[in-house]
Amino acid sequence: xxxxxxxxxxxxxxxxxxxxxxxxxxxxxxxxxxxxxxxxxxxxxxxxxxxxxxxxxxxxxxxxxxxxxxxxxxxxxxxxxxxxxxxxxxxxxxxxxxxxxxxxxxxxxxxxxxxxxxxxxxxxxxxxxxxxxxxxxxxxxxxxxxxxxxxxxxxx
Numbered sequence: 001x002x003x004x005x006x007x008x009x010x011x012x013x014x015x016x017x018x019x020x021x022x023x024x025x026x027x028x029x030x031x032x033x034x035x036x037x038x039x040x041x042x043x044x045x046x047x048x049x050x051x052x053x054x055x056x057x058x059x060x061x062x063x064x065x066x067x068x069x070x071x072x073x074x075x076x077x078x079x080x081x082x083x084x085x086x087x088x089x090x091x092x093x094x095x096x097x098x099x100x101x102x103x104x105x106x107x108x109x110x111x112x113x114x115x116x117x118x119x120x121x122x123x124x125x126x127x128x129x130x131x132x133x134x135x136x137x138x139x140x141x142x143x144x145x146x147x148x149x150x151x152x153x154x155x156x
Contacts, residue, residue: 001026002025002026002027002030003023003024003025003026004023004024004026004067004071005021005022005023006021006022006023006024006067006083006084006085006097007019007021007084007085008020008021008084008085008086008087009084009085009086009098010086011086011105011125011126011127013082013084013098013100013103013105015082015084020087022085024063024064024067024068025064025068026068026071027068028061028064028065028068031060031061031064032044032048035047035048035051035057036048059110062110062133062149063096063110065149065153066096066097066108066110066133066149066152066153067083067097069152069153070083070097070099070108071083082099082100083097083098083099083100084097084098084099084100085097085098086098086107086125088125093121095107095108095109095121095122095125096108096109096110097110105127106127106129106130106131107122107125107127107130107131108130108131108132108133109121109122109130109131109132109133110132110133111132111133111134111135119132119142119144122144123144127144128143129143129144130143130144130145131144131145131146131147131152131156132144132145132146132147133147133148133149133152134146134147134148135148135149136148138151
């Protein structure tokens with residue numbers, strides 16, 4: 001109940017259980033408890049406040065928050081039963097989540113850092129629609145929607 005495995009897929013939705021996997025905590029609170037314990041901190045609150053400003057930790061936490069949101073939606077059968085990810089090892093590119101809903105695949109790319117979100121990554125993978133979670137940018141008129149994390153968590 002505390003960990004969930006996300007498997008790798010291709011652009012057609014075929015899941016590969018033998019390829020690389022991602023393991024996520026179902027709740028970001030559990031992430032902080034174990035993260036603090038691994039680094040030997042006794043004061044979890046202060047440790048989390050210090051580490052939140054680290055870019056890698058912030059990006060991992062953002063990905064965990066999006067995953068936590070998706071599995072909560074999955075449980076009420078909004079997104080469907082499958083959450084996967086797509087990785088191109090040759091180009092070193094990754095789409096963080098691909099969600100199946102009624103045989104339709106929706107890619108979700110998280111770009112919470114300072115880099116500009118790249119729609120070409122989603123298009124080159126063969127998707128016409130998708131969601132890019134950016135830091136501040138909002139553009140909802142195209143097929144590939146760009147939105148801040150707070151907006152995604154509130155409305156999707």
